Amino acid sequence: MKYHLPVIIFGLLSSAAPIAFGQAASTIHADKVVGYEKCEECHEEEVKAWKLSSHSRSNNVHQDAKTREKAQEIATKMGLANASAMSTSPLCTECHYTRQQTGSATKTISGVSCESCHGGGKDFYEVHGDKEKIPSREERQKLSKAAGMLYPHDTALVAENCFNCHIIRDEKLVNVGGHPARSEGFNLVSWSQGEVRHNFYTPDHERTKGENLETVQTRKRKMFVVGMLLDLEYSLRSLSKGRTGGGEFRKAMGTRANTIIKKELPVVVKALGGEGAPAELLEIKKVADAVKLSGDPAQVAAAADAINPLIMKFSEGTDGSKLGGVDDFIPSNSKGKAWEQ
Ligand code: HEC
Ligand code: HEC
Ligand code: HEC
Numbered sequence: 587m588k589y590h591l592p593v594i595i596f597g598l599l600s601s602a603a604p605i606a607f608g609q610a611a612s613t614i615h616a617d618k619v620v621g622y623e624k625c626e627e628c629h630e631e632e633v634k635a636w637k638l639s640s641h642s643r644s645n646n647v648h649q650d651a652k653t654r655e656k657a658q659e660i661a662t663k664m665g666l667a668n669a670s671a672m673s674t675s676p677l678c679t680e681c682h683y684t685r686q687q688t689g690s691a692t693k694t695i696s697g698v699s700c701e702s703c704h705g706g707g708k709d710f711y712e713v714h715g716d717k718e719k720i721p722s723r724e725e726r727q728k729l730s731k732a733a734g735m736l737y738p739h740d741t742a743l744v745a746e747n748c749f750n751c752h753i754i755r756d757e758k759l760v761n762v763g764g765h766p767a768r769s770e771g772f773n774l775v776s777w778s779q780g781e782v783r784h785n786f787y788t789p790d791h792e793r794t795k796g797e798n799l800e801t802v803q804t805r806k807r808k809m810f811v812v813g814m815l816l817d818l819e820y821s822l823r824s825l826s827k828g829r830t831g832g833g834e835f836r837k838a839m840g841t842r843a844n845t846i847i848k849k850e851l852p853v854v855v856k857a858l859g860g861e862g863a864p865a866e867l868l869e870i871k872k873v874a875d876a877v878k879l880s881g882d883p884a885q886v887a888a889a890a891d892a893i894n895p896l897i898m899k900f901s902e903g904t905d906g907s908k909l910g911g912v913d914d915f916i917p918s919n920s921k922g923k924a925w926e927q
């Protein structure tokens with residue numbers, strides 16, 4: 587399936603709402619973060635794979651020869667003293683670093699790492715894999731989820747972190763700072779199956795001998811649909827924060843939201859049975875069809891808020907086995923190369 591970007595023009599906003607810059611807080615609790623070294627005690631291969639990925643270097647864009655000029659430029663335009671100030675400025679740390687909070691002090695301890703996607707590990711890292719003390723897998727999961735662990739099968743809970751970082755919500759960072767508005771071409775399947783991939787358990791939960799497996803087709807389907815829906819939610823969220831009318835920010839968010847609403851979502855709903863598609867998808871489509879992208883930001887934000895619980899419910903209720911209708915649309919390329927031993 588090819589998506590063609592429609593040309594749309596956004597009018598100036600009449601709304602006189604206050605201008606709020608800055609990224610909202612992510613769902614990761616910095617006070618629960620233990621650092622990737624703790625995970626490494628039992629997940630050696632995962633850490634090796636991660637170390638070769640861009641995420642392990644996301645804290646280094648101001649030193650890397652390929653990005654340091656751009657980092658300097660963004661930092662200057664955003665009013666930071668210099669590029670290395672990005673390691674302490676909340677304007678940058680939410681997305682480029684893993685933050686750890688002890689008492690009232692917060693420090694940055696690495697680039698984007700395990701807990702940026704799986705949740706702060708303090709209360710679950712010893713529990714979730716302890717098959718001796720807690721032999722029942724179901725029980726381990728229940729305890730670990732209650733302790734803040736974001737499990738890979740809870741696709742939407744893990745993936746909302748991707749969109750929280752890969753779609754910028756701070757208009758000034760884009761229109762003034764010159765930061766990319768969003769990762770061009772981001773889709774959850776391709777972007778998680780390349781350099782980000784770290785699958786060392788078989789579908790029966792046996793540890794492989796270091797073999798980094800491609801994710802199973804049912805999981806890919808779920809990622810494909812959930813990823814598209816989260817893309818819509820976060821694009822709308824950002825669009826609702828674009829207050830100055832012009833510039834790259836609103837264009838990037840509006841164009842993507844429009845493409846999902848007009849092309850991708852209808853195709854997916856049709857492929858999954860039209861009126862017989864999962865109820866949450868039909869409800870999301872209703873909300874999406876009613877939203878006015880160039881209208882009052884408050885109704886755009888309200889649409890994003892309405893979509894979120896529907897995505898969560900959809901993700902919780904499916905394992906992908908009944909989503910075979912989307913098989914033809916799942917991208918087969920991957921972003922970067924998967925780690926091999
Ligand atoms: C003491 C050993 C140990 C440590 C430390 C550890 N893990 Fe694990 N982890 C395991 C074991 C064992 C499993 C397999 C559990 C199972 O099959 O139920 C696992 C599974 C996982 C899974 C997959 C769960 C699933 O069922 O899909 C994730 C995600 C995970 N660990 C993340 C982490 C993160 C993040 C950290 C660091 C904060 C960490 N682990 C630290 C032992 C550990
Ligand atoms: C909302 C999350 C977010 C925030 C906040 C953020 N970044 Fe980024 N940044 C990203 C992502 C995601 C990328 C990778 C974009 C891509 O796909 O190429 C990136 C890429 C970059 C790059 C490389 C750009 C390029 O053209 O290759 C630089 C430099 C950078 N960021 C600097 C900064 C600085 C400086 C700040 C703070 C003033 C900042 N970022 C704040 C998410 C963020
Ligand atoms: C960028 C986000 C991200 C980061 C960083 C990340 N993970 Fe994951 N992790 C995921 C996603 C998404 C999946 C599910 C992938 C899939 O189903 O194909 C996953 C799956 C897993 C699994 C289960 C794999 C399986 O075969 O069932 C384990 C274990 C795990 N991660 C541990 C870790 C550890 C340890 C780290 C740090 C070294 C880490 N993750 C870093 C997003 C991330």
Ligand code: HEC
Nearest residue numbers: 640641643644680681682698702747748751777778782921
């Ligand atoms: C905490 C913020 C954060 C989270 C969460 C996050 N990313 Fe990223 N990601 C970044 C930043 C920042 C970069 C740019 C790093 C750099 O250029 O060094 C990046 C880079 C990447 C790249 C390499 C892009 C390129 O241009 O080559 C891929 C692929 C990627 N992320 C996929 C994912 C996926 C998939 C998820 C969720 C499962 C995810 N990311 C979650 C912040 C994040």
